[in-house]
Amino acid sequence: MNLLLNLSIFFFAVIIHEYAHGWVAWKLGDSTARFMGRLTLNPLAHIDPIGTIFLPLILLITHSPVLFGWAKPVPVDFFNLKNPKQGMIWVGLAGPVANILFAIALSLLLKIPLLLASYLAVSVVTTAIMANLVLAVFNLLPIPPLDGSRVMMGLLPYNLSVEYAKIEPYGFIIIFALLWMNAINTIIWPVVISLARLLGVNFGM
Template identity: 55%
Template sequence: MFENFDLQAVIYALAVGAIPVLFAITLHEVAHGWMASRLGDKTAEMLGRLSLNPIRHIDPVGTVAIPAILLLLGSPFLFGWAKPVPVNFRNLRHYRRDMVLVAAAGPGANLLMACGWTLLLGIFAVLGHDSSVGQGFMSMAQVGVTINLLLMVFNLLPIPPLDGGRVLAGLLPPGPANALSR
């Protein structure tokens, strides 16, 4: 089972990937809560979930256990999730419109982060990355772009309970929206 296990590669992958992944999931969730707060629902704010502290958004199973098991098993991909920020959509001022905006805020944050990591990639390319530290930062920026684009696209799939499902439900007439949400 562990004959092809490369501890050094695992440590490098964790060192390069941990920061972009933690930023991606934390800012994605905070964006939902921030937008909901601006549109009338203070639930996440009252529960302290607008925090940039990633520990507030870690789901023990989805953020730690599942990715760790996949990593140890040598999986070619990792899968996981964060603890969703609570939103009470009934508190929003304009329920349907605001549901779309709250749902789109997470993937929107991932798009902005992908742009930020792309900018860092460009800076590292101009400054050079000859050292192992420079190569590590280049790898980290590449992971940042990739993970944020993957999270954005995945979360925009029009399948409840993903963000895209909520966006679609907010854009559909009430009958089809209710059917989709069931």
């Protein structure tokens, strides 16, 4: 499948992910994303030059088995939430859960005989399932500022969450270091494969 199509599929998964964060935050009391025009499926509102374009492009060019990245984070003021600590957990989970639900919905398309007759259609749907699962699993890593860290902060006692948050300025350094050591692929890919098999999709190893 060509590079542009792969990037488009990945980008759409990222949009769903970020929209879910903003939507859940809005429902829980914070309208920041809505007021800033980020509660939208318009891709231009979510592009991050490094996370949405550069990193996925490099991973595709280098034939990485895992394609991941991030969009411009949807702004959330957790203090506006009805229950900030609990709300942080739900907002953090919203993006990954949205991607997993979308992957489940896409997997149902693979049950349609007419679609199965088209190699291109099967390839697009399968790639979209992979993109959504990878994005979900990657973002659940407990490395600030990824979603998993928001969940962790919501679960930790206040004093520990404050200390944990101090890691955030170094988060991307940690991520790129793990990427360089191939550790992220090692962590993510087996989980993605397992989830895919639960959906009846076999990516292979």
